[in-house]
Amino acid sequence: MTFNDSPAGFFTSRSNVRVWAIGGGKGGVGKSLVTANLSICLALMGYKVVAIDLDLGGANLHTCLGVPIPDKTLSDYISKKVKSLNELLTPTQIDNLKIISGAQDDVGIANLRQMQKAKILSSFDELDADFVLLDLGAGTAFNTLDFFISAHNGILVALPEPTSIENTYRFIKSVYYRKLKMVEDLLEVGPVIDQAMNAKISQNSTPADLIQRVIEINPQIGHKLRSEISNLSPKLIINQVRTQADIDIGFSMKIISKKYFGINLDYVGYLEYDATVWQSVKKRRPLLMEFPNSGLVNNFDRIVHRLLNIT
Ligand SMILES: Nc1ncnc2c1ncn2[C@@H]1O[C@H](COP(=O)(O)OP(=O)(O)OP(=O)(O)O)[C@@H](O)[C@H]1O
Numbered sequence: 491m492t493f494n495d496s497p498a499g500f501f502t503s504r505s506n507v508r509v510w511a512i513g514g515g516k517g518g519v520g521k522s523l524v525t526a527n528l529s530i531c532l533a534l535m536g537y538k539v540v541a542i543d544l545d546l547g548g549a550n551l552h553t554c555l556g557v558p559i560p561d562k563t564l565s566d567y568i569s570k571k572v573k574s575l576n577e578l579l580t581p582t583q584i585d586n587l588k589i590i591s592g593a594q595d596d597v598g599i600a601n602l603r604q605m606q607k608a609k610i611l612s613s614f615d616e617l618d619a620d621f622v623l624l625d626l627g628a629g630t631a632f633n634t635l636d637f638f639i640s641a642h643n644g645i646l647v648a649l650p651e652p653t654s655i656e657n658t659y660r661f662i663k664s665v666y667y668r669k670l671k672m673v674e675d676l677l678e679v680g681p682v683i684d685q686a687m688n689a690k691i692s693q694n695s696t697p698a699d700l701i702q703r704v705i706e707i708n709p710q711i712g713h714k715l716r717s718e719i720s721n722l723s724p725k726l727i728i729n730q731v732r733t734q735a736d737i738d739i740g741f742s743m744k745i746i747s748k749k750y751f752g753i754n755l756d757y758v759g760y761l762e763y764d765a766t767v768w769q770s771v772k773k774r775r776p777l778l779m780e781f782p783n784s785g786l787v788n789n790f791d792r793i794v795h796r797l798l799n800i801t
């Protein structure tokens with residue numbers, strides 16, 4: 491793994507570990523539920539999975555996986571009390587699934603220094619895992635965005651309600667500009683982007699129009715930028731759907747993301763609202779284990795197959 495201090499050099503994994511990061515602007519939309527149950531699905535399929543709680547400060551992934559607060563958490567790694575992430579692995583009730591718990595103190599992902607973030611990212615290679623799933627917690631702190639962008643799959647969870655949809659667009663917008671910054675630093679194309687930004691901007695101009703203006707100024711750089719942005723392809727899950735209209739929101743968000751940002755938002759599926767969720771949370775048992783007949787089992791199954799590109 492290579493790393494330099496600018497975001498452009500971020501995370502070029504040479505190992506076979508696939509990293510999926512689960513994020514979204516808003517709190518309480520189901521990120522931990524999704525992380526826990528996608529991890530369980532993958533583990534039941536026979537993959538070795540490590541679920542990591544990066545919701546530093548508000549860690550609760552262990553609850554969704556039915557594990558008591560582990561003795562050692564990421565805090566111990568960040569503060570160098572333990573040398574390897576492997577020392578933090580806590581087994582779960584599922585054979586192939588281990589968890590690394592988030593910090594219980596007030597560290598906060600936003601406060602991770604660049605080197606600490608780099609250290610965490612590079613340490614994924616040391617894990618004996620096919621998949622590493624990251625529960626990113628809420629918010630759009632740079633570190634959260636960097637983990638999201640660095641992952642092989644960045645997965646957004648949203649609720650079918652206006653505040654959550656707005657927050658999701660805000661997250662996508664933050665990802666867009668963070669990615670642009672990475673490419674800008676990498677290709678040293680800052681001046682061209684500045685020139686495009688300073689060009690006459692109409693009131694309705696979109697981030698996608700920005701790339702179009704760069705193309706007009708310098709087609710080679712513009713096309714490169716467009717291809718980097720289109721590589722982003724975040725995944726979208728709509729959680730707690732109750733109606734067909736709720737399900738359809740995902741399709742509208744896909745169209746809008748393309749039109750406005752030029753970003754291919756990949757709508758990988760929805761999760762029904764299901765009372766078994768809070769029952770399992772209350773019992774501190776993993777949903778898919780406690781309620782194997784819940785409709786959510788099929789929902790998760792479909793999403794995992796979609797994420798694995800198995801149709
Ligand atoms: N599909 C669902 N059906 C019913 N309830 C749900 C569903 N998904 C989530 N919930 C409820 O929402 C609560 C919040 O979910 P979860 O803790 O996974 O959100 P989060 O995004 O991780 O929150 P935070 O940002 O605070 O970490 C759950 O405890 C559960 O009660």
Ligand SMILES: [Mg+2]
Pocket residue numbers: 521522523545550551625627
């Ligand atoms: Mg959570």
